[in-house]
Amino acid sequence: MSVTSKIRRQGGAAVITLPPTLLKLLHLEVGSQLELNVVDGELIARPVVQITRKRYSLDELLQGSEELAELNEQTAWARDGDPVGRELG
Template sequence: MSIIMKVREQDGSRVVTLPSELLDSIGAGVGTALALEVKDGAIVAVPVHEPAARKSRRYTLAELLVGAEHLPEIYEGVAGSLDGNPVGRELG
């Protein structure tokens, strides 16, 4: 299979969009990690089959703030930032 794609610039990076048919042919879908290397002047992409990802854990606000009471001792710019009530979707 030979497909010609142009390299374009996006936010200062060079970008090539890979068509679904091309990725399907190597068993790569959305979220698949690709190992990239150059062989004989060609870019070779090989899917990396990573172990099943663990479900990300949601931490409570108390868990996130363990040890935070010592921050003002380290950096005085955060003094008072732990005072007050939660202001977002923090879990108690």
């Protein structure tokens, strides 16, 4: 697919426009980021892949605390006791 776009000035920046068809083809939307490179005199624009972080609900976070409490119970023996060497107490 070949698209022609005119460079224009907007404020202090030079701007090109991308037609909606091209955005849809590249799975981009307004606000997406592009990595721009010049290779052999050609401008190459690649979408920047954003790593999405999973959002957890409060219930999911608290569920993890139950597992952590169980782990703490299982390893309590390793934290009990008096210093045996020169470590700080």
